[in-house]
Amino acid sequence: xxxxxxxxxxxxxxxxxxxxxxxxxxxxxxxxxxxxxxxxxxxxxxxxxxxxxxxxxxxxxxxxxxxxxxxxxxxxxxxxxxxxxxxxxxxxxxxxxxxxxxxxxxxxxxxxxxxxxxxxxxxxxxxxxxxxxxxxxxxxxxxxxxxxxxxxxxxxxxxxxxxxxxxxxxxxxxxxxxxxxxxxxxxxxxxxxxxxxxxxxxxxxxxxxxxxxxxxxxxxxxxxxxxxxxxx
Amino acid sequence: xxxxxxxxxxxxxxxxxxxxxxxxxxxxxxxxxxxxxxxxxxxxxxxxxxxxxxxxxxxxxxxxxxxxxxxxxxxxxxxxxxxxxxxxxxxxxxxxxxxxxxxxxxxxxxxxxxxxxxxxxxxxxxxxxxxxxxxxxxxxxxxxxxxxxxxxxxxxxxxxxxxxxxxxxxxxxxxxxxxxxxxxxxxxxxxxxxxxxxxxxxxxxxxxxxxxxxxxxxxxxxxxxxxxxxxx
Numbered sequence: 001x002x003x004x005x006x007x008x009x010x011x012x013x014x015x016x017x018x019x020x021x022x023x024x025x026x027x028x029x030x031x032x033x034x035x036x037x038x039x040x041x042x043x044x045x046x047x048x049x050x051x052x053x054x055x056x057x058x059x060x061x062x063x064x065x066x067x068x069x070x071x072x073x074x075x076x077x078x079x080x081x082x083x084x085x086x087x088x089x090x091x092x093x094x095x096x097x098x099x100x101x102x103x104x105x106x107x108x109x110x111x112x113x114x115x116x117x118x119x120x121x122x123x124x125x126x127x128x129x130x131x132x133x134x135x136x137x138x139x140x141x142x143x144x145x146x147x148x149x150x151x152x153x154x155x156x157x158x159x160x161x162x163x164x165x166x167x168x169x170x171x172x173x174x175x176x177x178x179x180x181x182x183x184x185x186x187x188x189x190x191x192x193x194x195x196x197x198x199x200x201x202x203x204x205x206x207x208x209x210x211x212x213x214x215x216x217x218x219x220x221x222x223x224x225x226x227x228x229x230x231x232x
Numbered sequence: 233x234x235x236x237x238x239x240x241x242x243x244x245x246x247x248x249x250x251x252x253x254x255x256x257x258x259x260x261x262x263x264x265x266x267x268x269x270x271x272x273x274x275x276x277x278x279x280x281x282x283x284x285x286x287x288x289x290x291x292x293x294x295x296x297x298x299x300x301x302x303x304x305x306x307x308x309x310x311x312x313x314x315x316x317x318x319x320x321x322x323x324x325x326x327x328x329x330x331x332x333x334x335x336x337x338x339x340x341x342x343x344x345x346x347x348x349x350x351x352x353x354x355x356x357x358x359x360x361x362x363x364x365x366x367x368x369x370x371x372x373x374x375x376x377x378x379x380x381x382x383x384x385x386x387x388x389x390x391x392x393x394x395x396x397x398x399x400x401x402x403x404x405x406x407x408x409x410x411x412x413x414x415x416x417x418x419x420x421x422x423x424x425x426x427x428x429x430x431x432x433x434x435x436x437x438x439x440x441x442x443x444x445x446x447x448x449x450x451x452x453x454x455x456x457x458x459x460x461x462x463x464x
């Protein structure tokens with residue numbers, strides 16, 4: 001039997017999983033809306049982000065109430081503080097999905113992304129959604145191996161991001177500056193979204209092992225740096 | 233006389249002010265390095281970000297130790313939790329200053345920014361630095377009026393960002409795609425840096441008044457939305 005305290009702690013975990021589910025769905029829908037220039041779907045993504053924000057506020061309030069009431073120490077304290085950070089990552093991911101949807105709305109009825117980049121953007125959107133689904137699974141299972149997998153998935157996102165830049169920098173680019181600006185921002189949104197999913201997983205690793213994911217990762221495989229525009 | 237507990241709380245506040253000072257300096261130096269194509273200065277900004285990261289880790293460890301040892305409630309608890317969030321904002325601002333410096337390094341010996349955008353980028357850099365200086369002052373003084381001022385300063389940043397986009401979208405743009413991509417990312421870095429400074433100030437408002445800054449702001453003056461690329 002679980003006591004009220006641990007039930008509350010569990011329910012915070014469930015809130016995080018629900019947030020991850022919502023923002024994962026949002027980035028998938030936002031990508032579809034963009035590639036189809038579907039204004040209605042884009043509007044629904046923009047609208048739905050409020051739900052994510054509400055969940056975050058609720059979750060934060062409960063985490064702080066738990067700190068005040070139960071005054072957890074050691075591992076439990078670390079769980080609550082880490083949950084606050086994860087909720088911030090997830091809230092920000094929701095914003096990024098919303099940015100994709102807003103760009104779709106801004107360019108409607110035109111498409112923000114030219115045809116020859118659809119495949120790359122679709123892949124970025126799918127990968128982003130998959131990363132977030134895995135992050136949710138990591139929150140539920142606390143599976144450290146799965147969490148470390150997210151980092152190599154993130155390398156795949158970096159490669160896609162580079163592909164996008166190669167298209168942009170290609171002399172045969174014929175879509176003009178406005179589209180180049182849009183595509184640059186989109187690439188950044190997907191990449192940051194992926195970063196936040198990885199960050200969520202890393203925080204779980206830290207909770208479970210007490211070690212930062214980078215240290216564990218270094219023992220397992222050398223990380224290949226991806227060249228390109230720094231921080232893009 | 234202050235007890236050990238409040239001394240520790242004060243020292244966390246001092247850590248935040250020091251982080252704000254460092255990242256404010258970093259964005260100023262990164263801007264100078266970029267406009268002068270000064271590789272050495274850019275390298276020093278990149279290197280110095282480690283100090284910000286170390287400060288954040290140290291500050292977080294102390295905040296969590298304080299939670300465990302002293303188990304604060306009510307206002308004190310809110311201060312500690314909010315400090316954790318502010319340190320995350322400041323750490324991220326440091327990353328953004330570093331991104332500006334890394335772009336300078338990537339394009340060296342070329343300049344990342346064409347001459348006709350120097351004035352705008354300089355203004356964005358200066359405003360970003362000023363916003364962070366004000367955020368530090370808000371942490372020290374807990375001055376709610378000053379905190380609310382940051383939001384109108386941030387409107388000025390949005391305007392500068394729009395100016396940058398107008399240059400990009402102008403048919404007479406002659407700097408090619410690579411520079412358009414660089415300038416798009418730079419605009420985003422400065423804008424996000426400013427957002428984080430505003431966020432720090434807002435968190436202080438929330439600590440002092442228990443109200444979110446947006447609610448207070450709404451009582452004082454209607455916020456004028458700035459059109460343009462959403463979330464850019």
